[in-house]
Amino acid sequence: METVDRRALLATGVLALAGTAAASRSAEAQSGPKPIFDVPAVTIPIAGERDVFPVRRIYCIGRNYAAHALERGSDPTREPPFFFQKPTDAIQVVAPNSVADHPYPSLTRNYHHEVELVAALKSGGTNIAPEQALDHVYGYAVGLDMTRRDLQNGMAAQKKPWEIGKSFDHAAVLGPIHPAARTGHFTKGAISLAVNGNVRQSSDLDKMIWSVAEQIAKLSEAFELKAGDIIYSGTPENVGPVVRGDVLLARIDGLPDMSIRIV
Numbered sequence: 001m002e003t004v005d006r007r008a009l010l011a012t013g014v015l016a017l018a019g020t021a022a023a024s025r026s027a028e029a030q031s032g033p034k035p036i037f038d039v040p041a042v043t044i045p046i047a048g049e050r051d052v053f054p055v056r057r058i059y060c061i062g063r064n065y066a067a068h069a070l071e072r073g074s075d076p077t078r079e080p081p082f083f084f085q086k087p088t089d090a091i092q093v094v095a096p097n098s099v100a101d102h103p104y105p106s107l108t109r110n111y112h113h114e115v116e117l118v119a120a121l122k123s124g125g126t127n128i129a130p131e132q133a134l135d136h137v138y139g140y141a142v143g144l145d146m147t148r149r150d151l152q153n154g155m156a157a158q159k160k161p162w163e164i165g166k167s168f169d170h171a172a173v174l175g176p177i178h179p180a181a182r183t184g185h186f187t188k189g190a191i192s193l194a195v196n197g198n199v200r201q202s203s204d205l206d207k208m209i210w211s212v213a214e215q216i217a218k219l220s221e222a223f224e225l226k227a228g229d230i231i232y233s234g235t236p237e238n239v240g241p242v243v244r245g246d247v248l249l250a251r252i253d254g255l256p257d258m259s260i261r262i263v
C-alpha cells in the first residue's frame with residue numbers, strides 16, 4: 001500500500017513536472033521571438049497632459065515660403081512641394097521655460113537654424129483631400145529643422161541625397177505638442193527666430209506656399225500617413241549660421257517660446 005502510494009506520488013510528480021514544461025513551452029510559443037535589446041520609443045510631451053505623443057515618422061517640406069525658396073535658388077511660383085524625412089530618433093524635445101543644450105554637430109562649418117511650425121497627426125490615410133486634411137491633425141509645436149548647410153549644399157551640387165545635411169542626431173528640435181482642440185489650427189500668425197536677442201527670421205504662417213492641409217494632402221499621395229507622423233512645415237527666409245554659445249529663441253504666435261543654446 002505504502003509502495004503504491006509512493007509510486008502514485010512519484011507519477012503525479014512526474015506528470016506535474018511534464019505539465020510545467022508543457023505550459024512554459026506553450027507560453028514561449030505564444031509570446032514569440034523577443035527583441036534582443038531595448039530600443040527606446042520616441043515620444044513628445046503633450047502640453048497639459050500626462051500622456052505623451054508617440055512618433056512614427058518625421059516628414060519635412062522644403063522651400064515652402066516664397067522668399068526662402070528664392071534665397072535657396074528656386075522659383076517659388078512653379079515648383080511642386082517636395083519632402084524629405086528625418087529619422088524619428090533625431091528628435092530633441094525642449095521643455096518650455098528652459099534653454100536646452102543643443103550639441104553643435106560633427107562635420108559642418110555652416111550650421112543653420114530653420115524655425116518651423118510642426119503638425120502632429122493622430123490619424124492618416126492615402127489620397128487625403130485638402131478639405132479633410134486638418135481632421136487628421138492632433139496638435140502643433142514650435143520646431144527647428146536644424147541643417148548642416150555646407151553638407152546639404154555639397155551633396156545637392158553633386159546631385160546626391162541631402163541625408164547628411166538634414167538627417168543627423170538632434171536635428172529635429174521641438175517643444176511640446178499643443179492639441180488643436182485647444183489652440184485651433186494654425187493657418188496664420190507670426191513666426192520668428194532670434195539669435196542672441198537679434199531677430200533673424202520673421203514672417204507669417206500665411207506666407208506658406210503650401211498650407212499644412214495641402215502638405216498633408218500632397219504627402220498622402222506619396223506615402224500612407226499614419227497616427228504618430230509629424231510634419232515640419234517649412235521655414236521662412238533668412239536662414240543662417242549659428243556657432244557654439246549662441247542662444248536661439250523660436251516663436252510662433254499662440255504657442256510657448258522654445259529656446260536652445262548651441263554647445
Ligand code: MN
Pocket residue numbers: 060061062114116145232234235
Ligand atoms: Mn526646413
